[in-house]
Amino acid sequence: MEINKAIISVKNLVKKYDDFIAVQDLSFEVYENEIFGLLGPNGAGKTTTLEIIETLRDKTSGEIIVDGLSVDKHANAIKQIIGVQLQAAGYYPNLNLIELIELFAGLYGADIKPMEMLEKVNLQDKAKAKYKALSGGQKQRFSIATTLINQPKIIFLDEPTTGLDPQARRNLWDLIVQIRDAGTTVVITTHYMDEAEQLCDRVAFVERGKIIAIDTPDNLIDQLVNSGFERKKEVKKANLEDVFINLTGKEWRE
Numbered sequence: 001m002e003i004n005k006a007i008i009s010v011k012n013l014v015k016k017y018d019d020f021i022a023v024q025d026l027s028f029e030v031y032e033n034e035i036f037g038l039l040g041p042n043g044a045g046k047t048t049t050l051e052i053i054e055t056l057r058d059k060t061s062g063e064i065i066v067d068g069l070s071v072d073k074h075a076n077a078i079k080q081i082i083g084v085q086l087q088a089a090g091y092y093p094n095l096n097l098i099e100l101i102e103l104f105a106g107l108y109g110a111d112i113k114p115m116e117m118l119e120k121v122n123l124q125d126k127a128k129a130k131y132k133a134l135s136g137g138q139k140q141r142f143s144i145a146t147t148l149i150n151q152p153k154i155i156f157l158d159e160p161t162t163g164l165d166p167q168a169r170r171n172l173w174d175l176i177v178q179i180r181d182a183g184t185t186v187v188i189t190t191h192y193m194d195e196a197e198q199l200c201d202r203v204a205f206v207e208r209g210k211i212i213a214i215d216t217p218d219n220l221i222d223q224l225v226n227s228g229f230e231r232k233k234e235v236k237k238a239n240l241e242d243v244f245i246n247l248t249g250k251e252w253r254e
């Protein structure tokens with residue numbers, strides 16, 4: 001049997017905001033080279049947990065190891081091996097996409113070819129465009145390109161497909177799978193369960209700051225079915241999203 005190697009290990013993580021406990025005794029591992037989904041209701045503590053792993057937020061207690069490095073002792077070293085989506089506010093309005101990638105590469109000291117980065121996310125035709133002139137799907141793809149500039153071992157994507165149409169969403173899934181297949185571990189949050197089911201190798205459900213289930217989507221669904229669960233209504237063989245894709249096609253556009 002294949003032994004999975006943990007690239008992120010979170011043990012007994014606790015985060016308090018004054019008296020409020022946002023994360024309580026959370027433990028999980030992310031395996032090398034998987035797409036790992038952190039799922040759960042609004043306010044469950046997903047973003048807080050990710051930001052602590054990304055070394056952007058302090059924890060109250062617990063232990064986090066990222067690729068053998070402790071967040072307590074090696075935050076700077078961790079920053080160098082992870083890719084995090086920047087806030088759009090960081091995209092200087094007067095620079096085009098190529099210039100923005102050059103700027104970030106300079107900040108990271110990364111030796112990359114900007115056009116190759118844009119090709120990876122299928123934005124080569126927009127190299128001279130400004131960020132604000134991009135569609136929602138293109139903006140997300142650009143933002144994912146920026147996470148790859150320092151050739152990270154792990155990237156973190158917080159709700160990357162929110163607000164995208166079904167086609168753009170599926171294009172983005174293909175891109176995320178390509179990134180994993182090229183050897184990068186992907187940690188993602190999403191509120192779309194169809195997305196988690198299709199895209200994630202494993203998922204963890206977080207509720208009120210605790211992990212309540214963690215496994216492959218297949219195993220979690222099988223466990224529920226084996227417990228006697230049945231859907232109330234017979235499900236049709238296609239849904240409205242399939243109609244959308246069938247009518248409008250799957251190719252990259254925007």
Ligand SMILES: Nc1ncnc2c1ncn2[C@@H]1O[C@H](COP(=O)(O)OP(=O)(O)OP(=O)(O)O)[C@@H](O)[C@H]1O
Nearest residue numbers: 017020021022040041042043044045046047048049
């Ligand atoms: N800086 C802060 N100060 C006080 N409370 C905070 C702070 N940041 C987050 N919280 C609280 O911590 C809890 C967890 O928030 P968090 O953003 O981690 O949830 P989430 O699971 O990412 O939610 P969503 O799905 O809505 O993005 C929430 O109740 C939130 O109000």
